[in-house]
Amino acid sequence: MKTYLFLLLCLLPGLVALAQPTTEALKDCGTPTPTQPIVIPQAVFESYQQKAALPICVRVVITIFANTDGSNVATTETNVLRQFQNMADQYAPHNICFLLQDIRQVNNTDLNDQDADTEGAELLPFRVANCLNIFVHNALPGYNGNAYDIPNYNGYISMNANAIESTSNISTTGHEVGHVFGLYHTHSKGFGNERVARSGGCKNCLDAGDLICDTPADPNQDVDLNDQDYLADFTNASCVYSGTRQDNCSTPVTYAPSTRNMMAYGRRACRNQFTTDQGTRLRVFLDKPQFDYLIAPENNSIPVANVTRNSGSYLDVARDQVTVGLSNTFVVSGSANQQFISKRIVIKPGTRFTPTGSGRTTTVLSTYCD
Numbered sequence: 001m002k003t004y005l006f007l008l009l010c011l012l013p014g015l016v017a018l019a020q021p022t023t024e025a026l027k028d029c030g031t032p033t034p035t036q037p038i039v040i041p042q043a044v045f046e047s048y049q050q051k052a053a054l055p056i057c058v059r060v061v062i063t064i065f066a067n068t069d070g071s072n073v074a075t076t077e078t079n080v081l082r083q084f085q086n087m088a089d090q091y092a093p094h095n096i097c098f099l100l101q102d103i104r105q106v107n108n109t110d111l112n113d114q115d116a117d118t119e120g121a122e123l124l125p126f127r128v129a130n131c132l133n134i135f136v137h138n139a140l141p142g143y144n145g146n147a148y149d150i151p152n153y154n155g156y157i158s159m160n161a162n163a164i165e166s167t168s169n170i171s172t173t174g175h176e177v178g179h180v181f182g183l184y185h186t187h188s189k190g191f192g193n194e195r196v197a198r199s200g201g202c203k204n205c206l207d208a209g210d211l212i213c214d215t216p217a218d219p220n221q222d223v224d225l226n227d228q229d230y231l232a233d234f235t236n237a238s239c240v241y242s243g244t245r246q247d248n249c250s251t252p253v254t255y256a257p258s259t260r261n262m263m264a265y266g267r268r269a270c271r272n273q274f275t276t277d278q279g280t281r282l283r284v285f286l287d288k289p290q291f292d293y294l295i296a297p298e299n300n301s302i303p304v305a306n307v308t309r310n311s312g313s314y315l316d317v318a319r320d321q322v323t324v325g326l327s328n329t330f331v332v333s334g335s336a337n338q339q340f341i342s343k344r345i346v347i348k349p350g351t352r353f354t355p356t357g358s359g360r361t362t363t364v365l366s367t368y369c370d
């Protein structure tokens, strides 16, 4: 009987896991948990709570890898754009938006098959400057995505093309970007197991788990018997949790986790929410000087003096409005390649576009910031 029970306990989670799509069987990311937690002092945290309505705009370039001979392109622009929109929707409630500067293809067989555990540094020279870089690889063995560090001041993530192409996994891109900007997993236990209580002697949410108190304690702090994710295994297609695990309080309390949280290992199709406190923590990191380089200005008026651009490539962006030629003469001519990206682009008198040959001026309306 004992043997039978043991087998049943081992097999049940396995059977549940087998019912999940392949991409969900992968660990979401191999992003290592820092040995020293970054705790935000309460006074600082509260000061950023007051700034929740201020818009933040992150500049992004997405790189789709292919093999060196151009074959084996990791995925399509259509798939990339669908996941980018998913991410934009997930961050919008927190007034964090994205300005997509470019989707480009880079042909490199080595980087098209990325070992996230050992090859993270190989991507550094392939980053486009002044952006959050999202790299999409044909193969990222073992992972849906990887952010390499929390936070990642180098500003890049790797995505498995399978996760980008999945229509049931709507959340890995936003999850990895959450790591880049300082969010831990809700089941993180590098700082100790988080308990359910939010008051009294068992409360430890400020210095255990993900260090955030409005994300409920997560039963996934320990994996299943078969090394699968408990939260995903006990969340149904309607995103309802049915697990029975209890925390380690002296009077144990049954977990009541969020199945929607972006930083949990729940069902990928269910994940679509950051909590208010997660939004605040993101905002704290996005405001750090180390991330200044990837923040787009709200408005951008160019040029600041009379300017002629006759060759080379130029990119001028803003979250809300780029104003061209406000009070100075601005000429783009010859082979110069000029691009403007913003929600609004206003061309004033004094501006002249006279491209020749391969020269061109393009305006792209950014639709990812409300």
Ligand SMILES: [Zn+2]
Residues within 6 Å of the ligand: 028, 029, 031, 175, 176, 179, 185
């Ligand atoms: Zn993660």
